[in-house]
Amino acid sequence: MRIENLSIRTVTIIIFMMIGTVAIVLSLFAGNYFRQSALNAQMSSLSRVIEVASQEMLKDVRGYTFDLGMKLGNSSELVNAVKNIEQPGGRENIIALLDDPFINGFVGFSKVNMVKLRIFDLNLKLLAESSMGMTGVESEIAAYISGIIKQRQGVERLKAIDGLWRSSYGPLYSMVVPVGGLRLTAYLEVVVDPVFNLPDIGKITKTPVSIFSIGGEQLNSNEQQDTSGFLPVEFGLLTSDGMPAFRIVGYENVDKLNQEMEKTKIVTTSGFLLLSMMTLLFALWLFNRFLFVPVSRMIQDMKQMACGDLDLEVNKTGLREFYTLAETFNLMADQVRMRTNDLRDSQNRLLQLLDLDDSAILYFGRDNDVIYFNKGTTDLFGYSYDEMSDMDSKDLFADDIECLMKNSVLQKLHVELHCVRNNGDNVKCNAVIHRLDVKGEHGFAVALNPMMNEQNELAEFSAVNRSGIRDQRMDVVEQSLNSILEIAKHNPNLVMGSSTMGMLAAQYSESDDEKSVLRNQCVNIMYTALACWEHDLGKNKLDLADESKIWQVYIDKSTPTTRTLDKYLNIESCPKNPRCQRVIDTAEFVLKKMGSRNTSGQKKLQVLLDELRLNISGMKASSSKAGI
């Protein structure tokens, strides 16, 4: 597609549509990214919640085990039993004391799953352990806890310490407290299984939770959970020394989140698109108001001015650039108007000057028809203005000018021509024939001057001098005719001073085919009209020419003839540019004279007349459409 075929309006609408499309696509993308971000934030949030819940769970476990440990560690029975461990039955006594909480319970018995109670000496060597609870647990205290205790000195060693550690059984939780209160004699380790408390995480987070061992085994498999439509969020619970202990998977119900996000997405996207569309429409209205309408109006005005309506002015109402453009165009149109007026005046003056000249000056077109003639021509040949218009070179000269020009290579030819006057007399004239090309169409201009008495030498001298003047005049005539014909061809309205110029313009504007049709129609009508005239009214063509006053009756050697009318009765002799109006007037005259006889010839003439009128009106319409 060529860019010239696109209007500003089309391009602007396309750009706005592109912006609108981009806005829609971006809003959809943004909606999806927003959803993904929201899900990520939700997952991150749930992960943090699980972490906090895990710490809360361990805190509860810590509280129960600390209380139990302190209670046992400060009991005088256990302290004395530890002191007397080397005594007979001392170890059994300790074991019995350590078994007691398993049997009789303790505060928080149902809150934790205690699996072992163990006593270590100050060097962290195992002294005794409960016979109840888990079996097969390593005899050493957890490396993490023992490392810290060994680092501690003095009072620091009285502080209780706890930790999650990995045993051969699995992750266990231990609380180590001093035995003997402030007077440290040994260490008591309370070992619990944290798996018992892990489901509490779900109670804190209020979401379904699955707990997996590091091996992947689900530890709370007894809980039936429907997690379809839930988003799983995994959190890794680590031991105190940073080793993975459990995998906790929380399930977030994303249905509600999705619904809310969908709702938010619809609202925000719709709002954004609505605002975008409103903005685009408003922008389009602004463009239309300040760009499209002024430009359209300006183009319309400019087109009219280009067609010759230079009195029009381009509308200047608009933005600064349009105002400047219109102002500049109007100034240019003013200049053109002034120059055109000057030119028209010059042409008119020139035509008037040519009319004032006593020489006969003619211009013959490509068909040898007379295109232009001055007043001296009508005086020389004795024809009226209308009669001259129908003449061609063969009618006016006994010599074949066309042949003369063809045989000559000169641009200008000085010859003697025999002019055939209206009354049949031949007049010998000095002539200068000048080739004249207008837009590739060959024609020639002729300046004629009747020859004086040959015996009058003074007159001859005068004639020789006048011949030189004619040459100069012909040069001027050539230039003037060229410019006038050029303007007349493209802008007939500008050359109003000469009716022949309009005729010339029509000659150049009509195609050969159209002219051929027109000539045929003219000949047919004239032939039919004459036939009607002679057959139905019983008169001859001299009567027609005489009564209608449309056609000239010539007297050739005392014999009346209708030379001009005769031309229109034969296609060969019919002028290339026939006088259609004369033909129409003749047909109408004949029809009027025939009245209501309603003969076949009358009907045929009427039909032919209508066809000619139709053809002429069609040609006029196409000519005006072509801007001629």
Place this chain on the structure above:
Amino acid sequence: MHIKDNRFTRSRPILFCLCLMLSSKLLADEKPFVPESIPGAIAVSAEEVIELILLNPDLVVIDSRKKTEYSKGHIEGAVNILNTVMRQEDMEMIAPDKTKAILFYCNGTRCLRSADAVSKSLEWGYKNIFWFRGGWNEWMDKHLPVITD
């Protein structure tokens, strides 16, 4: 001027509410902390308390908290005497010698009970007063041994 008065009258309830809110906020924020030290008493940490107890078996440890709090857990050897009910006679019965080392503690830095008890003891002429300013909160934070009933 008349307009100004009207405006002031109308905005008076709002100003009052604002002042009330501000003062309550300030009161909440400015719940009095115990002083850094009490003249005449020696402030000690949890570790120093243990050392005092271990080095000085005659040390009198007085828990100035409520009985319920005391029952949930206290420092080994501590005697529970609420500061508000503490009388000179009670003190003279526990520590007839006014040069005897006495340690006071309560819940912590926001608790004024032990500070009050220390002040009273100083007034009553006791010379060797130790004040565990961090109190029970510090003791528990450090996971030190506790005695529960």
